[in-house]
Amino acid sequence: MPDVTTPYAPGTPCWVDLAAPDQKAAIDFYAGLLGWTGEIGPPETGGYAVCQLNGKPVAGIMAAVAMGDQPAPPTVWTTYLASADAEASQRAVESAGGTVLMPVMDVMSLGRMFIAADPTGAVFGVWQPVDFPGAGVVNETGALIWNELNTTDRSAASAFYRAAFGIESTTMEGIEHYYGLQVDGRHVGGMQPMPEQLPADTPSHWLTYFAVADADAAVAKVTASGGSAIMEPFDMIAGRIAMVTDPQGAVFALIHPKAME
Structure with a gap:
């Protein structure tokens, strides 16, 4: 069923987001291509845009900006795997030979996340939901x-x-x-x-x-x-x-x- 009504099982892809140099242009492009709606978010979220399809969250788009002495993130779509415990998942990633690129952090009251790479170099995110479960619509046109x-x-x-x-x-x-x-x-x-x-x-x-x-x-x-x-x-x-x-x-x-x- 396209609308997601139950929690994502741990290990299941539950969200995708894009880091783009021109966030507004990216939002406009995917709105025109896939029928999304979205706008740059408030300063407290770093401007993160939660794009929607038919009123349901479908994907995120953020500005690819450098933080501190770190380079700006690459212009890529990132897949997030669901987790019941981000800290435990981070330990499991490290024990299995993965590399943690951004350690576990709280995202306000929405959830907890980290970014890692598997032993072959593929980068992915991990999302532990609290108030935000992830994509609210999947497996339908535009999603x-x-x-x-x-x-x-x-x-x-x-x-x-x-x-x-x-x-x-x-x-x-x-x-x-x-x-x-x-x-x-x-x-x-x-x-x-x-x-x-x-x-x-x-x-x-x-x-x-x-x-x-x-x-x-x-x-x-x-x-x-x-x-x-x-x-x-x-x-x-x-x-x-x-x-x-x-x-x-x-x-x-x-x-x-x-x-x-």
Whole structure:
């Protein structure tokens, strides 16, 4: 069901957000592409924008600004995995060979979070909800529908996410070299070795997929708005897929899933 009415099980992708040099331009771009509404947030939240679809939180967009002597964050979409205890998850990440990039911090009364990288270098976030559970709508047009780990070392990644979050990886019928990520026996994402179509030096990363009604029309809108297509729309078992960049360089994927036909 598109509206999320129950808590996300630990280990499940529960939120995505984007750091962009021009926050307002990013909000406007995704509003035009996916039908979101959003505005720059108040100073006490650092201006963080919680974008909505049909009145439900769907994704976050923040300004990519340097803090202190730290460089500005890269222009990327970040996948957040749900946790019942951020401190315990941070210890588990470290014990499993991951690297904590930003330690556990409170986000007002909304929840607790940290940012880490798995042993292959893929960066992700962890979210422990308090007042804010995460995405309130998924798996419908304009919303988050899939989170995919593209990795340079599938075996190492599988072992890490199993040890740190209890996420199991299993082969998916009909898709060669593709693995489903499961929490409590339910598919919550995917994993694959780094696609050959990507440049050889592409680092491991989590890729965010948004559902669209027409993949070809959506890619045309992306390019008309100043973005670009990394992979033009193509058909596969799950639907019609494309990989694109927004006008500021953030990579994401679009899919018209067969389930929506």
